[in-house]
Structures are given as C-alpha cells and as structure tokens.
Amino acid sequence: MTRSVRRTRRMLQVTGAGVAALLALSACSSSSDSGTSPKSSSSTAATSSGSSPKLSxxxxxxxxxxxxxxxxxxxxxxxxxxxxxxxxxxxxxxxxxxxxxxxxxxxxxxxxxxxxxxxxxxxxxxxxxxxxxxxxNQLEIATLPGNPDKVFSLKDLTKSGLKVVLCARTVPCGAAAQKALDASGLKLTPVSYEQDVKGALTKVELKEADAAVVYKTDVKSAGDKVEGVEFPESAKAINxxxxxxxxxxxxxxxxxxxxxxxxxxxxxxxxxxxxxxxx
Known part of the structure; x- marks a missing residue:
C-alpha cells in the first residue's frame, strides 16, 4: 500500500469520527429541546391560567x-x-x-x-x-315635549309660574346646577328638590313639573318623553x-x-x- 493511500484513509477516519460526534451532539440538543419545550409551554399555560381565575x-x-x-x-x-x-x-x-x-x-x-x-x-x-x-357628564334642561313654555336658557327657568325641579344640593347633579346658577347670578326656587337625577327627570316625564335641570345622559335616555335644552353655563359645572x-x-x-x-x-x-x- 502506498504512502498516499494510507494518508487518505487516515483523513477519512478522522472526518467520520467528527461527523459522528456532531450527530451525537445534535441528537442531545434535540432531545433536550423536546424535553423542555412542552414542559415550559405547560408551565406558561398554568401560570396564565392561574393569573386569570374563573369568576363566579x-x-x-x-x-x-x-x-x-x-x-x-x-x-x-x-x-x-x-x-x-x-x-x-x-x-x-x-x-x-x-x-x-x-x-x-x-x-x-x-x-x-x-x-x-x-x-x-x-x-x-x-x-x-x-x-x-x-x-x-354635563347638565341640560329637560322640558315637556315640544317645549310649550319656551324655555331656551337657564334664565328662562326663573319665569313666574314655571314649575321647575332640581336635584337636592347634596346630590352631584344638584350641586352642579347650583354652581351653574351661581355663575350666572341667577336665583331659582324650585317646586321640589329630588334625591337623585332620575327623580327630577320623572317629575317632567309625568308632567308634574314643567322643567328640570338634569344631565344630558338622562335627557337622552328619556327619548321623546322630554325635550332637551342646552345652556352654556353648564360648561362651568361638568362632573x-x-x-x-x-x-x-x-x-x-x-x-x-x-x-x-x-x-x-x-x-x-x-x-x-x-x-x-x-x-
């Protein structure tokens, strides 16, 4: 056997051993990944599940x-x-x-x-x-449908004979209404003070009052049972x-x-x- 042939065989043996080693390392790495990945995924799912318990x-x-x-x-x-x-x-x-x-x-x-x-x-x-x-939320005047009493401003609520309802001053809608009146320099004596805004609105819906100072949201929820009148002073009393x-x-x-x-x-x-x- 010639010297060159021996050298060639030796190189092939070394190369083969290197490939085998690389394959072994690759297999270990793959085995390690496949062993930890599901576990990690399961752990994450458990953590996620634990952070959002079912409500009842x-x-x-x-x-x-x-x-x-x-x-x-x-x-x-x-x-x-x-x-x-x-x-x-x-x-x-x-x-x-x-x-x-x-x-x-x-x-x-x-x-x-x-x-x-x-x-x-x-x-x-x-x-x-x-x-x-x-x-x-912002205030608005609720009037009877069609606004028969021609209420177009906060000042119009002071008309003689007009039955106006306000929320009690201790209630947020009542405190806001008083703030708007004070800002306008107006004095208003309502026919009643109601304990919440729905009570004030109901008085107009039942035609027991001609107008009430409530919130825009209440006028909207009442639909065609009342008519809403905006007034600029309400911008100074937003809750x-x-x-x-x-x-x-x-x-x-x-x-x-x-x-x-x-x-x-x-x-x-x-x-x-x-x-x-x-x-």
Missing part, C-alpha cells in the same frame, strides 16, 4: 342614578363574558350611596357622580387604591365620575373585573353612546 358569584355595584342605563347594559355584558357571575345594582343619589357604604352596607364597587361624594368613602378608608375617573373597588368587597376579583370592563374600550363605547363625555 354576585358582584354588587353601588352607582349614581345617571349610570342606570349604561351600567345595566354593561352588567349584562359582564355576565355574558363570565358565566356563573351575577351583577346586582343599587342606583341612587351618590351622597346616599356613600353614606350607606360608610355605614357598612355590603358592596363591591362604588361609582359616584362626583369626586366630592367619592371622597366621603375614601376619607373613611373604605376603598382600595385610588378612584379612577372613567367619564364626565367627573370616579369608580373604585370597596375595601370589604365580598367578591374582590369580580369587582376588579367589572371595573376593568367599565374602563375598557367596550365600556367606553357603551358610555359614549349614552351621552357621557370622555374623562
């Missing part, structure tokens, strides 16, 4: 009366998205709701029509975290609406989820359609 039970929401239509709709959406949950509402004047909460009424979420009434709750440390403003989870919420996880829905794009669309202003 009742969520109790105390909310300003002006939120009735939009929150009722969002409550149905919430129940649809989270089978096994049920949303119950207590709508009313924000001041009365705040008083109930600080007196120990069981609730998960509080949505107020003003920061002032929300402060009653947060001041007693009955809330978790900082309340978030999710919408704003922010904050929402918060309550400290002793019986269903804290669902409370957080409901607040998230209210503040989501989906919630924003519902509130926008109701006539609320963006925060």
């Amino acid at each position: 039970g009742t969520v109790t929401v105390f909310a300003a009366a002006s939120l009735k239509e939009s929150f009722t709709q969002l409550g149905k959406e919430f129940e649809k998205e989270h089978p096994g949950t049920h949303v119950t509402f207590n709508f009313g004047g924000s001041d009365a709701l705040a008083a109930s909460i600080t007196s120990g009424a069981p609730a998960d979420v509080f949505a107020s029509a003003s920061p002032k009434t929300m402060a009653v709750v947060t001041g007693r440390n009955d809330a978790v975290g900082t309340p978030a403003t999710f919408v704003r 922010d609406y904050p929402i918060v989870q309550l400290k002793n919420a019986p269903n804290a996880e669902a409370a957080n989820a409901f607040i998230a829905l209210v503040r989501s794009d989906e919630g924003g669309t519902v509130l926008d359609q109701a006539g609320f202003l963006k925060p």
Whole structure:
C-alpha cells in the first residue's frame, strides 16, 4: 500500500469520527429541546391560567342614578363574558350611596357622580387604591315635549309660574346646577328638590313639573318623553365620575373585573353612546 493511500484513509477516519460526534451532539440538543419545550409551554399555560381565575358569584355595584342605563347594559355584558357571575345594582343619589357604604352596607364597587361624594368613602378608608375617573357628564334642561313654555336658557327657568325641579344640593347633579346658577347670578326656587337625577327627570316625564335641570345622559335616555335644552353655563359645572373597588368587597376579583370592563374600550363605547363625555 502506498504512502498516499494510507494518508487518505487516515483523513477519512478522522472526518467520520467528527461527523459522528456532531450527530451525537445534535441528537442531545434535540432531545433536550423536546424535553423542555412542552414542559415550559405547560408551565406558561398554568401560570396564565392561574393569573386569570374563573369568576363566579354576585358582584354588587353601588352607582349614581345617571349610570342606570349604561351600567345595566354593561352588567349584562359582564355576565355574558363570565358565566356563573351575577351583577346586582343599587342606583341612587351618590351622597346616599356613600353614606350607606360608610355605614357598612355590603358592596363591591362604588361609582359616584362626583369626586366630592367619592371622597366621603375614601376619607373613611373604605376603598382600595385610588378612584379612577372613567367619564364626565354635563347638565341640560329637560322640558315637556315640544317645549310649550319656551324655555331656551337657564334664565328662562326663573319665569313666574314655571314649575321647575332640581336635584337636592347634596346630590352631584344638584350641586352642579347650583354652581351653574351661581355663575350666572341667577336665583331659582324650585317646586321640589329630588334625591337623585332620575327623580327630577320623572317629575317632567309625568308632567308634574314643567322643567328640570338634569344631565344630558338622562335627557337622552328619556327619548321623546322630554325635550332637551342646552345652556352654556353648564360648561362651568361638568362632573367627573370616579369608580373604585370597596375595601370589604365580598367578591374582590369580580369587582376588579367589572371595573376593568367599565374602563375598557367596550365600556367606553357603551358610555359614549349614552351621552357621557370622555374623562
């Protein structure tokens, strides 16, 4: 055998050994990947599942009366998205709701029509975290259909013989109305002060009053039962609406989820359609 042949064989042997070693390393690497990948995927899935537990039970929401239509709709959406949950509402004047909460009424979420009434709750440390403003609302005059009394301004509400209804001054809509009147230098004596904005609106719907100062959202929800009259002074008395989870919420996880829905794009669309202003 010649020297060149021996050299060739030796080179082939070395090359073959190198290829075999590379194949072995590749197999180990592949085996290692296939062994950890499913485990890693499973771990991720478990973590994801653990961070979003299935919600169930009742969520109790105390909310300003002006939120009735939009929150009722969002409550149905919430129940649809989270089978096994049920949303119950207590709508009313924000001041009365705040008083109930600080007196120990069981609730998960509080949505107020003003920061002032929300402060009653947060001041007693009955809330978790900082309340978030999710919408704003502006006043409007609600008159009888067709506006037979020719009410075209805030000043027109002072006409002699006109039966006007306002929200109580302790209620956000009443405080805002008084702020608008003060800014205009007007004095108005209503035939009654109502405990929430829906009460004031109902007086006009039932023709027990000629006009009421309510929110744009309430005029819109009433449809053809009333006629709305805008007035420029309302721009000086716009209310922010904050929402918060309550400290002793019986269903804290669902409370957080409901607040998230209210503040989501989906919630924003519902509130926008109701006539609320963006925060």
